[in-house]
Each structure stands twice: as C-alpha cells, then as structure tokens.
Amino acid sequence: xxxxxxxxxxxxxxxxxxxxxxxxxxxxAHGQAAEPKTAEQVFKNIVELKGxxxxxxxxxxxxxxxxxxxxxxFCHVQGKMxxxxxxxxxxxxxxxxxxxxxxxxxxxxxxxxxxxxxxxxAEHPVNVPAVLDADAHAPTExxxxxxxxxxxxxxxxxxxxxxxxxxxxxxxxxxxRSMKGSxxxxxNETPIEVITKAPNKRISITHMGDSESYTAFDGTAGWxxxxxxxxxxxxxxxxxxxxxxxEFYLALRLKEIxxxxxxxxxxxxxxxxxxxxxxxxxxxxxxxxxxxAKTGLLVRMVRFAETPVGRMPTQIDYADYREAxxxxxxxxxxxxxxxGRFTIQIAEVKxxxxxxDARFAKPAPEAK
Numbered sequence: 001x002x003x004x005x006x007x008x009x010x011x012x013x014x015x016x017x018x019x020x021x022x023x024x025x026x027x028x029a030h031g032q033a034a035e036p037k038t039a040e041q042v043f044k045n046i047v048e049l050k051g052x053x054x055x056x057x058x059x060x061x062x063x064x065x066x067x068x069x070x071x072x073x074f075c076h077v078q079g080k081m082x083x084x085x086x087x088x089x090x091x092x093x094x095x096x097x098x099x100x101x102x103x104x105x106x107x108x109x110x111x112x113x114x115x116x117x118x119x120x121x122a123e124h125p126v127n128v129p130a131v132l133d134a135d136a137h138a139p140t141e142x143x144x145x146x147x148x149x150x151x152x153x154x155x156x157x158x159x160x161x162x163x164x165x166x167x168x169x170x171x172x173x174x175x176x177r178s179m180k181g182s183x184x185x186x187x188n189e190t191p192i193e194v195i196t197k198a199p200n201k202r203i204s205i206t207h208m209g210d211s212e213s214y215t216a217f218d219g220t221a222g223w224x225x226x227x228x229x230x231x232x233x234x235x236x237x238x239x240x241x242x243x244x245x246x247e248f249y250l251a252l253r254l255k256e257i258x259x260x261x262x263x264x265x266x267x268x269x270x271x272x273x274x275x276x277x278x279x280x281x282x283x284x285x286x287x288x289x290x291x292x293a294k295t296g297l298l299v300r301m302v303r304f305a306e307t308p309v310g311r312m313p314t315q316i317d318y319a320d321y322r323e324a325x326x327x328x329x330x331x332x333x334x335x336x337x338x339x340g341r342f343t344i345q346i347a348e349v350k351x352x353x354x355x356x357d358a359r360f361a362k363p364a365p366e367a368k
Contacts, residue, residue, distance in 0.1 A: 036053045036054065036236070037054045038050065038051055038052060038053065038054060039053070039054050039056075041054065042057075044082035045082040045083075045084065047093055048097050049096065049308050052308040055235035055236070055238075056308055057308070059305050059307045060307035060308045062307075062338075062339055063116075063307045063309050063312050063338075064115050064309060065339065066116075066121070066337075067115035067116040067119045067120075068115065068121070069119075069121040069123060075089040075092050076089065096308075096309060099113050099114060099117075111310045111311065114310035115309060115310065116310065152263055152275055153263065154255070154261050154262065154263055154277060157263065157275050157277055157296075158251070158254055160291070161291055161297065161298060162251045162252065164295050164296035165297070165328050165329075166327045166328055170326040170327050171252060173326060174198075174325055174326070174327055174351045174352060176195075176351070176353055176354075176355050177194075177195070177324070177329075177349060177350065177351055177353070178195050178353045178355070179193065179194045179196075179346045179348065179349050180193050180346070180347060180348045181331075181345050181346035182345050183342055184343045185340075185341070185342035190206055190207065190208060191206075191207040193205045194344075195360075196246065197248065197355050197360070198248040198249065199248055199249065200246040200247055200248060201217060201218060201246060201355075201360040202216065202360070203215070203217075203359060203360050204216070211226065212226070213225070213226050214226070215242070216360050217239070217242040217245070217246040217360065218357075218360040218361050218362065219246075219357075219360065221233060221234065221239050222234035222238055222243065223362040224238075225362070230365050233362070237305060241303070241314075251298075254279070254289075257279070258279030258280060258281060258287065259281045259282070260280045261279045262277070262278050263275070263277060263278075264277065264288065269290055269300055272292055272293075272294075273292075273293040273294070274290040274291055274292060274300075275290075276289065276291070277289045285304040285311055286304075287303040287304075288301070289301055297318070298318055299318055300315065300317050300318065301315070301316045301318075302315045312337070312338065314335065315335070316333055316334070316335050316336075317333070317334040318333055319332040319334070320332040320345075324351055325351035325352070327351075329349070331345065331349075332344065
C-alpha cells in the first residue's frame with residue numbers, strides 16, 4: 001500500500017473515532033429503524049456468528065485481534081477474507097464456539113468470558129502463573145478505594161459539574177463553537193477543525209494535504225466521508241455515539257440522556273480523586289463518567305461497543321480545561337481503545353459563530 005494511502009486511511013479512521021464511532025448508543029438514530037441485516041446476509045462464509053448484526057461483525061473481529069495482539073491476516077487471507085485456507089481461522093471458530101458455550105452455560109449468556117480472558121494481548125493464552133521477579137511481591141490489583149460517601153448523590157455530582165463549567169446561564173449563553181487544533185497519532189500531527197452547534201450538531205474535519213476527512217452528526221444521524229468520495233451513513237451504534245459527542249449541553253442533559261444514572265465507587269485517575277457516575281439505558285452497556293472531586297470537571301468517559309465476542313471499550317480523557325467566553329471546556333481530548341490511541345489538542349476557539357445547518361448535512365453524491 002502506498003505510504004500516502006496508508007496515512008490517509010489511518011487519519012480517516014482516527015477522525016471517525018473523534019465522534020465516538022463504535023461506542024455506546026444512547027438511543028437509535030432517526031431514519032435507521034429498518035430491520036438490521038445479519039452478518040451472513042452481508043458477508044460471505046459466516047459460520048459461528050450467524051444471526052449477529054452485520055455492523056457488529058467488524059468490531060468483533062477487532063476485539064479478537066486486540067485480545068491476541070495480532071493483525072487480521074493472522075486468521076484471514078489478505079483480500080479474500082471469506083476463504084478458510086488458514087488453520088488459525090478454524091481454530092478461532094472453535095474458540096468462539098467455546099466461549100459462547102461457557103457464557104451460555106455458566107453466565108446466563110452474558111459475555112463474562114472472552115478471548116481476552118486467557119490471551120491478554122498474546123497470541124498464545126496464558127495458563128501458568130508467572131514467577132516472582134523480585135523479593136517483594138508487587139500488587140497487581142488497584143488499591144481498594146473507600147466506599148462511595150452516602151452524602152454523594154447524582155444531583156450533587158451533576159450540579160458540581162455544571163457550576164464548574166460556569167453555571168447553567170453561561171452554558172446556555174453559548175450556542176456554537178468553532179475549534180481548530182491538531183490530531184496527534186503515531187508520531188504524526190495533522191490539522192483538525194471541530195465545529196459544534198446547539199443542541200446536537202457536530203462536524204470534525206481532518207486536513208491531510210489536499211484531502212479532507214469528515215465525521216459529522218446532523219442532529220438526527222451521523223455520516224462519514226472523504227473529499228472526492230461518496231459519504232456513507234453511520235451505523236445505528238456509530239450514529240448514537242456520535243450523537244452523544246454532539247450533545248452541546250451535555251452537563252445540563254445528563255439525567256435525560258441516561259435513563260438510569262447512579263453513583264459509583266470513587267476512584268483515582270492520575271492521582272486525582274474522582275467521583276463516578278454510571279449511566280445506562282435499556283439494552284445498552286453502562287457508561288462510566290469520572291469527575292474531579294475537587295473541581296467537579298469531567299475528566300474521563302468510558303463507554304463500550306457491543307460485539308458478538310465481548311465489549312470493546314472506548315476511553316476519552318478530557319484535560320487542559322480553559323475558559324472560553326464564560327464556559328470552561330477541555331482543550332485536550334485523548335481517545336484510547338485496545339487497537340489505537342490519539343490526542344486532539346485545540347489551539348483556537350471561537351464561540352457563537354454563525355454556522356449554517358447545511359454545514360452538518362451529508363453531501364449528496366456528485367453527478368457523473
């Protein structure tokens with residue numbers, strides 16, 4: 001593959017991840033109520049994962065690859081994914097069947113046992129405890145934290161967050177933002193723009209020389225595209241996650257977005273004591289929100305993508321909070337997944353800029 005092509009593909013993937021694609025979906029996006037196709041209806045030679053929603057198959061394969069620390073070609077023939085030429089593919093099918101059976105028989109079908117349970121990022125599973133490499137046994141588990149204080153409530157955490165940002169009035173006074181900065185990944189730095197508009201419109205534009213990559217949510221659904229190529233609609237899960245990132249007044253709408261919101265155990269992130277809230281909804285995995293116990297600011301969000309073989313985590317760390325027209329916002333976001341990590345650093349913010357709604361709309365296919 002040509003170097004520029006690889007770079008374009010990599011940055012396009014990262015730009016898509018800015019919007020939280022393949023993450024938690026708070027609600028189905030409008031216009032995507034049609035019955036989803038299954039994996040065997042879209043892909044060839046599906047054996048163990050028949051009945052799986054088609055848009056979960058690729059995330060499932062990414063989950064397996066990350067769990068074993070391998071690339072797709074470890075099991076698949078390059079460019080001919082449906083072939084069964086490699087014995088590793090047949091082994092993978094047997095392992096998928098095994099974990100499904102274990103979870104069905106022992107955990108009520110919940111994905112408690114996954115590829116990662118044994119492989120832990122290695123091609124071969126670990127079945128022998130490691131010997132000590134020092135006289136003192138280093139603890140492998142995180143230090144126990146104190147139980148959540150009975151005085152801490154969901155309302156108290158949310159109200160502290162709103163106050164930390166500048167208060168409800170200041171938050172409502174801003175209706176749009178235009179941000180410019182850089183996306184840093186794999187030692188490369190690429191210019192990026194992020195434009196947001198209340199109540200829930202957002203587009204990120206990654207500039208790559210003469211090309212551009214787009215990730216957008218138009219208020220009801222998300223789309224992805226590259227300059228000179230047809231844009232595509234996001235899947236329901238991608239679109240829902242993109243909609244969550246597009247929530248302009250997130251702090252004010254937490255209790256509306258998450259139909260169930262409860263206080264979790266306090267934890268430390270980088271030596272900072274944090275209060276946690278766990279948000280969920282019917283049929284969706286939980287989302288964990290971490291707030292600095294002193295400042296009240298949101299410092300981390302962890303959410304999950306459902307795959308047929310386990311949940312794929314996405315972690316977003318928010319840092320470098322600065323005031324922009326009366327409201328504190330993070331100027332740095334670090335997005336981490338098992339198969340990738342990148343940082344967005346904002347350098348310039350303009351508030352209440354005029355932005356036409358057409359800016360967020362998926363472009364129509366070019367006439368031939």
